[in-house]
Amino acid sequence: ATTGAKPVTCSTGQVTANAACCALFPVVSLMQSQLFDNGECGEGAHSALRLSFHDAIGFSIHGGKGGGADGSILQFGDVETQFHANGGIDEIVDDQTPVWQQTNLTAGDFLHLAAAVGTANCPGAPRLQFMLGRPAPVAPAPDLTIPEPTDSVTSILARFADAGFSPREAVALLTSHTIAAADVVDPAIPRTPFDSTSATFDSQIFLEVLLKGRLFPGPNNSSQPGEVLSPLAGEMRLQSDFVISQDSRTACFWQQMINNQQLMISQFKAAMAKLQLLGQNTAHLIDCSDVVPIPRSFTQAIKYPASFSQADVQIACPQLPFPSLATVAGPAPTVAPV
Numbered sequence: 001a002t003t004g005a006k007p008v009t010c011s012t013g014q015v016t017a018n019a020a021c022c023a024l025f026p027v028v029s030l031m032q033s034q035l036f037d038n039g040e041c042g043e044g045a046h047s048a049l050r051l052s053f054h055d056a057i058g059f060s061i062h063g064g065k066g067g068g069a070d071g072s073i074l075q076f077g078d079v080e081t082q083f084h085a086n087g088g089i090d091e092i093v094d095d096q097t098p099v100w101q102q103t104n105l106t107a108g109d110f111l112h113l114a115a116a117v118g119t120a121n122c123p124g125a126p127r128l129q130f131m132l133g134r135p136a137p138v139a140p141a142p143d144l145t146i147p148e149p150t151d152s153v154t155s156i157l158a159r160f161a162d163a164g165f166s167p168r169e170a171v172a173l174l175t176s177h178t179i180a181a182a183d184v185v186d187p188a189i190p191r192t193p194f195d196s197t198s199a200t201f202d203s204q205i206f207l208e209v210l211l212k213g214r215l216f217p218g219p220n221n222s223s224q225p226g227e228v229l230s231p232l233a234g235e236m237r238l239q240s241d242f243v244i245s246q247d248s249r250t251a252c253f254w255q256q257m258i259n260n261q262q263l264m265i266s267q268f269k270a271a272m273a274k275l276q277l278l279g280q281n282t283a284h285l286i287d288c289s290d291v292v293p294i295p296r297s298f299t300q301a302i303k304y305p306a307s308f309s310q311a312d313v314q315i316a317c318p319q320l321p322f323p324s325l326a327t328v329a330g331p332a333p334t335v336a337p338v
């Protein structure tokens, strides 16, 4: 619980609502220099966000699964990185472990703070909440709790519901794919992004997933399980993102996110606050959100990638008007690996 006491100035000079949070400012600096290339919205930041999801989602509101947002994926990485859905996670676990060991934080506090700090490096992102005080994890999460891109919408929504999330919250969490790239879906093309702006926390992902597919980014137009046709050379579309964008249970909220930065980041922030506390007793935690850096804002209108227009949109929510958007000038782009 927060104390409600007046703000304190830490010995490092920063101000926070609770003296217990002072110890985190040096940890934030350590993360920025050793994990995030001094404040970048790059691979370290993106994979820190993915890691928070894969750690926390191994939880059920009905019991019988893992400890939720407890850092088990870091502490018991030898077990959890073997799960199929955790392909590629070994890299970030290996990167974060030695940095975590330089701190006095539990695995859960460390990795969920890293996700908030990494996300804050991305222009347009919300400043995520961070609560301090998770106990050490007691056991690895069980396998088969993390959704896979080959899963049906029904099975994905059922898994989210089992962890306590509505279909709208599931869509809100998928905003994360605005700062994402794939390494293992198609190992021939590592760092293939999911939208054309993977260093910006914008709503471009919600637009681009709806554009008519034309190609696969792999060599010779080859495809892999979990991937469907993408609109842009060099871009990958996950099957799961596409089927969620088209399903009547989720399509309207997906469409509403487009060019609606404030809605998108407020919904994402709320769903992340819940995700990062799954399985935790909040009465024992201290609100240290004010140690998280304030992200740069993103206020521009998003645009169709060059050569695209509303005629290319696979509208799945005809009951709501589709936003009117301009098109970038020039020929269709090729998205570079990130």
Ligand code: HEM
Residues within 6 Å of the ligand: 043, 046, 047, 049, 050, 053, 087, 088, 147, 148, 149, 150, 156, 173, 174, 176, 177, 179, 180, 181, 182, 183, 184, 185, 186, 226, 238, 240
């Ligand atoms: C239906 C649920 C989801 C599925 C099926 C899914 C699937 C995937 C897949 C297959 C990748 C690429 C992995 C690789 O090849 O390296 C990926 C990347 C990513 N995912 Fe998800 N994801 C889901 C939900 C989420 C959620 C809820 C979050 C965070 C809140 C998240 C955050 C990320 C991030 C940030 C990346 C990029 C990591 C990087 O660039 O290194 N995902 N996801």
Ligand SMILES: [Ca+2]
Residues within 6 Å of the ligand: 177, 178, 179, 195, 196, 197, 198, 199, 200, 201, 202, 203, 204, 205
């Ligand atoms: Ca983006």
